[in-house]
Amino acid sequence: MEEEKETITQLISDYINYLEIEKGLSKNTITAYGSDIADFFDFMDIEYKNEFSLSDVKRRDFSSYTKFLARKELNPSSITRKIASIKGFFRFLCFRRDIKKNPSISIPSPKLPKRLPRVLTKTEIDKILNNNLKIESLAVIELLYSAGIRVSELVNLKLNNLDLSQQVIKVFGKGSKERIVPINKRCVNILKKYLQKRELKALKYDCEPYLFLADNGKKISRQKVYRIIKEQGDLIHKKISPHTIRHSFATHLLENGADLRVVQELLGHSSIVTTQLYTHISKKTLREIYFNING
DSSP states (O other), X not given: OHHHHHHHHHHHHHHHHHXXXXXXXXXXXXXHHHHHHHHHHHHHHHHTTTOOOGGGOOHHHHHHHHHHHHHTTOOHHHHHHHHHXXXXXXXXXXXXXXXXXXXXXXXOOOOOOOOOOOOOOHHHHHHHHTSOOOHHHHHHHXXXXXXXXXXXXXXXXXXXXXXXXXXXXXXXXXXXXXXXXXXXXXXXXXXXHHHHHHHHHHHHSOOOSBSSBOTTSSBOOHHHHHHHHHHHHHHTTOOOOHHHHHHHHHHHHHHTTOOHHHHHHHHTOSSXXXXXHHHHHHHHHHHHHHHHHHX
């Protein structure tokens, strides 16, 4: 059994290398996948009392594992992610012919409740942006809203990804997919002011080439961006995150007549289905406006 465990550990390592090199996934995503797969095999150890091999894994084991996760009161989205991670691993094994049959084929994932993401009104966005913010915080929030980029895309932006004369930024999204996103004049002006302050920091530290920097000259962390957004949300009595700003960007574009395909391209969605979610938000907002006016 020790040999089997070593084999599984090596296969997980091979899969992680595949995700990193071939798929170009982020370190956070890869770490989550690896943890999900390891958790499944820990469960299998307990179920089979340390006496199982890869060929022993059956469809019913996935069903048992899903029920096990549900008993732990994990939310459906977490369970769905874990099952998806394991399915991806077994597809990889089958593709490489480490196993003859894929036991995870046709395994259903938990049904997720359709929840519309939280969005801010244009008035709330304006209130935050006009809140006498420090220039770094203002630049972070303005860029998130003007470009609709993900927090991971923001923290990884480099100076050479900016073209302020053309009012565009080059963004590297999921799977290292590149896209060009326009930014408005207000955002350009704020970034110019921020860059002046960044130059002072660059004189003090051996700075990394990223646009947004921590106090020590290193790349700003996702956690710092989350704190910036949370502080501003507290001031308007709303629990928000960088993704709330992205949702608001997309919703406001659609409410002002933007084409769905254009919004898809700006957000970097691989599927139009993902972008269609925002049409539901827009309709909901329009209904609220109508009934507020007409009772």
